[in-house]
Amino acid sequence: MKIGILGLGLIGGSLGYDLRSQGHHVLGVSRRQSTCQKAIALGSVDEASVDMSLLATADVVFICTPIGLIVPQFQQLISHLSAATIITDVASVKTPIVKALAPLWRNFIGGHPMAGTADSGIEAAQRDLFLGRPYVLTPDTTTPTSVISVVEEIVRSLGANIYHCQPEQHDRAVSWISHLPVMVSAALIAACMGETDPDVLQLAQNLASSGFRDTSRVGGGNPELGLMMAQYNRQALLGSLQEYRHNLDELINLIEQENWTVLEAKLQSTQQARPNFVE
Incomplete structure (x- = not known):
């Protein structure tokens, strides 16, 4: 062929x-x-x-x-x-x-x-x-x-x-597991670069290892591809980002309130859920 x-x-x-x-x-x-x-x-x-x-x-x-x-x-x-x-x-x-x-x-x-x-x-x-x-x-x-x-x-x-x-189902699904991670990962890198003490920033860069490498990988990828994801899957991505922000706010509140019991339960729940997405 x-x-x-x-x-x-x-x-x-x-x-x-x-x-x-x-x-x-x-x-x-x-x-x-x-x-x-x-x-x-x-x-x-x-x-x-x-x-x-x-x-x-x-x-x-x-x-x-x-x-x-x-x-x-x-x-x-x-x-x-x-x-x-x-x-x-x-x-x-x-x-x-x-x-x-x-x-x-x-x-x-x-x-x-x-x-x-x-x-x-x-x-x-x-x-x-x-x-x-x-x-x-x-x-x-x-x-x-x-x-x-x-x-x-x-x-x-x-x-x-x-x-x-269906195309619409595809776009909603990939907004969660592909497009959202790119934006979250990019935000992670940007947040780290927001450290105002140059000595602390340099130390963080020197100490960064597998955890940072894994969570920052897609945010450090092709900028053109990330931009296209946002432009062409805008509505689904915004919905995913808003839900992510809601969960991030919840974690912030739990830590501010020192509610370690609920935080532990949340982390146990995410630990159990992860294998459903990643073998």
């Missing part, structure tokens, strides 16, 4: 590695010629170009650009494709993407691989990035079953675990 990848960053490049290993012929398109050359040299794609017409012969196209570029680049892309071409995306927000693209292309299905690292660019791409990770598909009532089957087959070949849901 010929598979096109529009956007050769971390996700697009990683897809290319795995799809080529499955025997597919991978066509890549990037905004920069240097990225195209690097993707070929690294073995992520078979062919690459800055010209979208390269994807004209693709059976399936994965749109892997930043969220803000998906709709405008999709509109350019479809002028090069036959009506039979299947298109999917990898955006971490689904509702606005599906609403914009599904009416324009019958063979479109929204998708989101829940995989990634704090790094970005083709250099960050890696093999088996999706192995054992969730991969969400958001078909609607008009999505042809043949389209769902083809994309499911490709996703399974990546070793990912497939989940189906």
